[in-house]
Amino acid sequence: MRIYANESLPLGPHPPQWESFITLSNSRNAPSSSSSPVPSPMLADYLQRREKLIAEDRALRIDRVRANYSTAELKADEVVRSIRAREAVSVWGVNHENVPHPYPGMEFLNAKEIIVKTDLFSKIVSKMPKGGLLHVHQNASVEAKTVLDLALGHPAIHIRVPGPLDAASLETVLPKIQPVPVEQYPATDAIGITDLLYTGGWVPIKKARELFDPALGGPAGFDKWVLSAFVINPSDAFKTYNTPMKIWLKFGSTFAVTDPIIRFVPIQKEYLRMCIRSSIEDGISYIEIRTSFFKKYILAEDAKTKLELRELLLIFREVTNEMKAEMKAKGREDDFAGLKIIYNTLRIISPKELEAELDQCSRFKQEFPDLIAGFDLVGHEDGAECKPLIDYAEPLLRFAEQHPDIPFIFHAGETLGDGTAADMNLYDAILLGTKRIGHGFSLAKHPKLMQICREKKIAIEVCPISNEVLRLTSSMPMHPLPIIMNQGIPVVLSSDDPAMFNSMGLSFDFFQVLVASEVTGLLTLGQMARDSITVSHVLALVSCIV
Amino acid sequence: MRIYANESLPLGPHPPQWESFITLSNSRNAPSSSSSPVPSPMLADYLQRREKLIAEDRALRIDRVRANYSTAELKADEVVRSIRAREAVSVWGVNHENVPHPYPGMEFLNAKEIIVKTDLFSKIVSKMPKGGLLHVHQNASVEAKTVLDLALGHPAIHIRVPGPLDAASLETVLPKIQPVPVEQYPATDAIGITDLLYTGGWVPIKKARELFDPALGGPAGFDKWVLSAFVINPSDAFKTYNTPMKIWLKFGSTFAVTDPIIRFVPIQKEYLRMCIRSSIEDGISYIEIRTSFFKKYILAEDAKTKLELRELLLIFREVTNEMKAEMKAKGREDDFAGLKIIYNTLRIISPKELEAELDQCSRFKQEFPDLIAGFDLVGHEDGAECKPLIDYAEPLLRFAEQHPDIPFIFHAGETLGDGTAADMNLYDAILLGTKRIGHGFSLAKHPKLMQICREKKIAIEVCPISNEVLRLTSSMPMHPLPIIMNQGIPVVLSSDDPAMFNSMGLSFDFFQVLVASEVTGLLTLGQMARDSITVSHVLALVSCIV
Structure with missing residues (x-):
């Protein structure tokens, strides 16, 4: 069995893989800088100081640490930038049905159907190591869909709800789904959970799906209902539970x-x-x-x-x-x-x-x-x-x-709080010697802690979509x-x-x-x-x- | 005329003013620390290191720079904290009609009616220098209401819209309101802007208000319609124009x-x-x-x-x-x-x-x-x-x-952008020697620029409610x-x-x-x-x- 003896392959970007990206759109180079007239000595000096300041400001970034990018890597980066710039206009700058305000980096649950159709996603990001x-x-x-399939595929998995489901209760009732021992299986002529005669007992999940009232969508309606209990839906995140505190009610219920x-x-x-x-x-x-x-x-x-x-x-x-x-x-x-x-x-x-x-x-x-x-x-x-x-x-x-x-690899600072217990967890995580920090969302507020993370290379496990769906950030x-x-702290x-x-x-x-x-x-x-x-x-x- | 020869009076907090706060709620002290058992030597050492780390982390804050707070100042601060803690529960922890998700620091346009009723606002913050x-x-x-009153109080101010307003056009039509010279005043029997015979000419604003169709609310309906064009409404900020780009359409129209x-x-x-x-x-x-x-x-x-x-x-x-x-x-x-x-x-x-x-x-x-x-x-x-x-x-x-x-006192970095032109303005504002920075919303991304602002005492004019209503932050x-x-940068x-x-x-x-x-x-x-x-x-x- 071959094991990576070092980190050079295939875990990071390296020319052979990047080269395949370049062929994607080599007709779309980033716009060349405009041919402006020669700047005055005063402006030339200013531009030089400006370049220097920008470089100093970004010096700690991980993408500035390496200086020896290959031509192919630099070219791939440029190509990706040009695709991003193009799609910022062609994809995110146009109207989409059911997505009221499209823009790059918008709320994920609304954006997903747009994202998967972009070149940037389907040809670049989804394919990179x-x-x-x-x-x-x-x-x-x-x-979630796979979990439902797994449940449907095992005869021990049963479902129950308090009483017959109807259109109204469908909106609020959460199913109980679990394996039950064979002696608790109901008689084979089990009735469905939407049947008026249903009294709240265990029903084989496959059966419950088959018998789901056609007026409620039949098996497809069953899937939709169950899956909406497995995941956070846009209406949960952006309406019903639209605060960092409330969304955890729904989040907890999915588990x-x-x-x-x-x-x-x-x-x-x-x-x-x-x-x-x-x-x-x-x-x-x-x-x-x-x-x-x-x-x-x-x-x-x-x-x-x-x-x-x-x-x-x-x-x-x-x-x-x-x-x-x-x-x-x-x-x-x-x-x-x-x-x-x-x-x-x-x-x-x-x-x-x-x-x-x-x-x-x-x-x-x-x-x-x-x-x-x-x-x-x-x-x-x-x-x-x-x-x-x-x-x-x-x-x-x-x-x-x-x-x-x-x-220790502690969750800490997964919060909008400033000086709250969750925010203060960052002090303890670091003092207790955490190897990495889970989330560290509030770390940016702590100059000394950022310095320690930089110096000790304590990586921050940043979870962008999680933070957004769980309402710590809106986009x-x-x-x-x-x-x-930009503080030079390692990020995963x-x-x-x-x-x-x-x-x-x-x-x-x-x-x-x-x-x-x-x-x-x-x-x-x-x-x-x-x-x-x-x-x-x-x-x-x-x-x-x- | 007496002019402040220094900054000590009455522009900052000083004991005589603070003392009046103390009487507000001296029965509500912050909870005393619980009487836990004596910590082990290991824990005692840890707690000491923890205190030191927190102090180091906050050392640059303006509220840590002064060490000589008076007893009255410290007491006032404590009282205010206890009121805040109490109202976090009694005000922000309960349901409010028409405010779906109350919490401290929530979106201002929805929160205002709650805020004005708090003790923290009415007894403390609104009264402090x-x-x-x-x-x-x-x-x-x-x-806005005062501006409308000013307009209504001057005979030269007239209003016009493209044609007769009705319930539907009321939602979309913006009024033109301006002074017109006396020779352009309409005949005194001017008809109102909701009259079917109205053809789009200037109407004295006072008259237009008086004649506003009772079916559209009469004068109160007129005020509501005009004022909704003077300000950003919750539905503008949180629905119709709910992105940092779109809200400027509405914002620009108010001007x-x-x-x-x-x-x-x-x-x-x-x-x-x-x-x-x-x-x-x-x-x-x-x-x-x-x-x-x-x-x-x-x-x-x-x-x-x-x-x-x-x-x-x-x-x-x-x-x-x-x-x-x-x-x-x-x-x-x-x-x-x-x-x-x-x-x-x-x-x-x-x-x-x-x-x-x-x-x-x-x-x-x-x-x-x-x-x-x-x-x-x-x-x-x-x-x-x-x-x-x-x-x-x-x-x-x-x-x-x-x-x-x-x-120069430049606006710069009033953006969510990272490396965009608006974000890059921060480099130029600083290189051009700006005395303060208007907004500087994206400054936190720039370690070197923050260092310069701290060292050169370039203050950031932070506009919390503006940033939130204009959708740079959601709360x-x-x-x-x-x-x-926390980076020690002066803030106003x-x-x-x-x-x-x-x-x-x-x-x-x-x-x-x-x-x-x-x-x-x-x-x-x-x-x-x-x-x-x-x-x-x-x-x-x-x-x-x-």
């Missing part, structure tokens, strides 16, 4: 609906396969996946035996190895370096309970040293029920001392990413919960970043992809496995 | 409708009086008012003679002196230090035309040295018709060399102000175009800033008020007048 996906939640990593489907061994395995396969197809070469150990079991194939969480780790190991073998069999072993887990629990537990979690994490690390990459606490940082990191300082300090092999141009980048673009945001892969996040700036270009994205490897644990993986 | 108002456009400085009313000597004078009086009542002690010299005349009382713009300066001098005398007569001479003009023209002119403007500005400075405070170029920086500063570099460089007495918590403040809060935003005075801008942060408090706002004097030309004013 992304490096590592370092911030994604395991139970939000497979497309409540889908989690019981996934935490079932046969589906869990297939789910993970799907996650890895779709990631590879999007140009992702390596994954560090945040996995929750908050619930204490996973359900066995019989849908009643509660298996220890060690089983979950066995599944991760098995599926990862299987996927690597599959890629090798296709002669594509270079396209997938592997997967690691960031162990996480919810920041609602007590400091005492945290100690038990930390113990479990370290036991898992001993048994699965190649799999456990770090430890994190997750949840809605602004939520009243979530504790700030400072509440856990004591056990975390002890753990850091005893387990230098398990770094990509409003996002603080350029502030962070991440998808967070792509299943809920309908933003599978990293291409959509890369796209939104690319169109929202005139400074950022293909060279920037390429360097970000490279950096995602540098700040990951993939090299540690190499040393473990080789 | 604000220092100088340093960024306000002269023709956007008087409340087009109101400018002809104001550029008329008798109304101009009264308009300026109203501006100064209402500013003083809001705690503003000094004004630097951006005044456009783009149009080449002001209309005389006869509504046909086009007077030179020198007349405008005479009006400013006359009204300012009159207002100062009025304040002195009330024994309140300390409450108004005066008014100066920042000469501005539109950044749509050619570099050649700019030279003529600069010449005129310097001539005015010679004749009115006490009145002209600086020079600026204004307009929609992102707009296709607006030129970037670099296009004007040559004449501006020459002017700066020849006229060190007329500083105050999303605003980059804390980033700028400003209202920009309060007439169009329905945000008269500085109280609303101060309020939005105060509720959107847990770090910022009364001491911060007080220091900002002081700083607004330091970075103004009021001291130069003193030396000129005394």
Whole structure:
């Protein structure tokens, strides 16, 4: 098995791959600078000082650190800029049905149907290598439609609602969907959940779909209803729950609906396969996946035996190895370096309970040293029920001392707050020695912390679409990413919960970043992809496995 | 006439004024820190390092520069924090009719009716001294309702629309309102603009109001229709024109409708009086008012003679002196230090035309040295018709060399762009030696420029409500102000175009800033008020007048 001995291939931009882009539109060069008359000595001097100032201002950016770009790389960057400039007018400057105010970097849930039709997306961004996906939640990593298909494909999966669904209740009722043991299966003549005689029991999901009232859309209506409970819809984000606090009500409910489907061994395995396969197809070469150990079991194939969480780790190991073998069999072993887990629990537990979690994490690390990459606490940082990191300082300090092999990779500063508990988490994450920061949305407010992140190379896992859908920013141009980048802080673009945001892969996040700036270009994205490897644990993986 | 010989009185917070706040709610102290058990040595050490890091991170903030706050000041700050914390729950945490998602710092146009009812606004912020108002456009400085009253009060002011207004056209037709010379007055039996026989001629505005179709609301319906053309309405900002580009269509139209009313000597004078009086009542002690010299005349009382713009300066001098005398007569001479003009023209002119403007500005400075405070170029920086500063570099460089007495005070970076022409204006504003920066919304992206602003004390005129209504930010918590403040850059809060935003005075801008942060408090706002004097030309004013 070939493992990357260094980060040069194929995880970053390099001439052979870029050259294919150049042929796309070599008739569309960036406009040459206009042939203005020779400037006066005063103006010439001014222009020189201006150039110098701009260079100084941008000196810390990752795309300025390398000086030796090849001609092909520079050319590819220029071509991409010209496509972006063209589509800013031809795509984003014209009216679109159902999209009231199109512009580059606009709200993703409204923009998606436009984005996928652009050349910039379909010919460039979706095809470029992304490096590592370092911030994604395991139970939000497979497309909603696929999860529904997985559920429909397993006879144990049943659905129930409080009573017969009708047009009105369809708008508000969330389904319960989960595996049930065979002895709880209803009689084969089960009636559907829209049937007036339905009294609220379990119905096989496949049956419920088939029997769904044609007046409510039949099977297609069923799919639409269920999927709207799996994802955040535009009307959720931009209307019903249009604040950073309220949207978490809907966000939380999507996990409540889908989690019981996934935490079932046969589906869990297939789910993970799907996650890895779709990631590879999007140009992702390596994954560090945040996995929750908050619930204490996973359900066995019989849908009643509660298996220890060690089983979950066995599944991760098995599926990862299987996927690597599959890629090798296709002669594509270079396209997938592997997967690691960031162990996480919810920041609602007590400091005492945290100690038990930390113990479990370290036991898992001993048994699965190649799999456990770090430890994190997750949840809605602004939520009243979530504790700030400072509440856990004591056990975390002890753990850091005893387990230098398990770094913290904390969520922190995923907030609009200024001086709120969620914002203050950034101080603690850094003081506790976090290796990277999940989100760090409010980091831009902290000059000293930015300096530390720059000097210690603490990378920020920036999740553009997540931040926007979860209402921390209203569009990509409003996002603080350029502030962070221009301070010379390493950034890895991440998808967070792509299943809920309908933003599978990293291409959509890369796209939104690319169109929202005139400074950022293909060279920037390429360097970000490279950096995602540098700040990951993939090299540690190499040393473990080789 | 008493003039402030220094900035200590009454422009900043000082104990006697603050003490009155303390009595407001001294039963509501901030919660005392919980009596947790003595921390372990490890935790104690951690807490100490944490305190140090937080202090380092905030060291550059203006509210940390002074160390000698009095007990009364500290107490006042604490009281204000407790009121804010209480109302975050009691006001912003409950449902309000017609306001779907209330929260502190939410979009101003929806929040205003809630804001005015808070104790924080009515008892604290509206009563505190604000220092100088340093960024306000002269023709956007008087409340819309007052402008309508001024128009209704002058017989020369007439109105016209293309044809009879009805319920449908009311939604889209903008009125033309302006003074007309007496020989153009219609016959006294003028018919109203909603009359089916109306053919599109001038109607005295008072008459048009009286005759407004009762089916369309009569005079109240007339007022509603006219005022909706004077201001940006919630439906404009959050629906019809909900992007930073589109909102300027509406914004521009409000000026087009109101400018002809104001550029008329008798109304101009009264308009300026109203501006100064209402500013003083809001705690503003000094004004630097951006005044456009783009149009080449002001209309005389006869509504046909086009007077030179020198007349405008005479009006400013006359009204300012009159207002100062009025304040002195009330024994309140300390409450108004005066008014100066920042000469501005539109950044749509050619570099050649700019030279003529600069010449005129310097001539005015010679004749009115006490009145002209600086020079600026204004307009929609992102707009296709607006030129970037670099296009004007040559004449501006020459002017700066020849006229060190007329500083540039440029609008720059009023944009979401990253590397766009509007964003790049920041480099030029600074290189050209701007004394302050109007907006500087995109400054946070520029580490080197922030360093220069900090070191050279180039203040940023931050206009919170303007930025939000004009869609650069969706709410105050999303605003980059804390980033700028924490970098140690001087900030003056400003209202920009309060007439169009329905945000008269500085109280609303101060309020939005105060509720959107847990770090910022009364001491911060007080220091900002002081700083607004330091970075103004009021001291130069003193030396000129005394």
